[in-house]
Amino acid sequence: MWGKTQNSGQICIAPDYVLCSKIVQERFIHYVDKALKEFFNDRAKTTDDYGRIVSIKHFDRVTNMLKNQKIAIGGHSDPQDLFIHPTRTDRRKS
Numbered sequence: 001m002w003g004k005t006q007n008s009g010q011i012c013i014a015p016d017y018v019l020c021s022k023i024v025q026e027r028f029i030h031y032v033d034k035a036l037k038e039f040f041n042d043r044a045k046t047t048d049d050y051g052r053i054v055s056i057k058h059f060d061r062v063t064n065m066l067k068n069q070k071i072a073i074g075g076h077s078d079p080q081d082l083f084i085h086p087t088r089t090d091r092r093k094s
Helices: 002-009 022-040 056-066
Strands: 071-073
Touching (some): 002 022, 022 071
């Protein structure tokens, strides 16, 4: 999570996905949420420790990818501030 949240994920060490078994998935989501709370104390938008998206073009690109997704963690955004909360979509198959 540290690598993914550096510079709002706009860095070469930001992983795009995690492969895990269904058995591990729920536990993994729990620990992702726990790590984000440790990093930002539910204050990602107001802390100086969490960056912003580099431009409105990229803000729109990322928020468009989140449309019609089931959000497991985060999902909040603010175009005025180019802020996108650390977000995890739920891509589990039904």
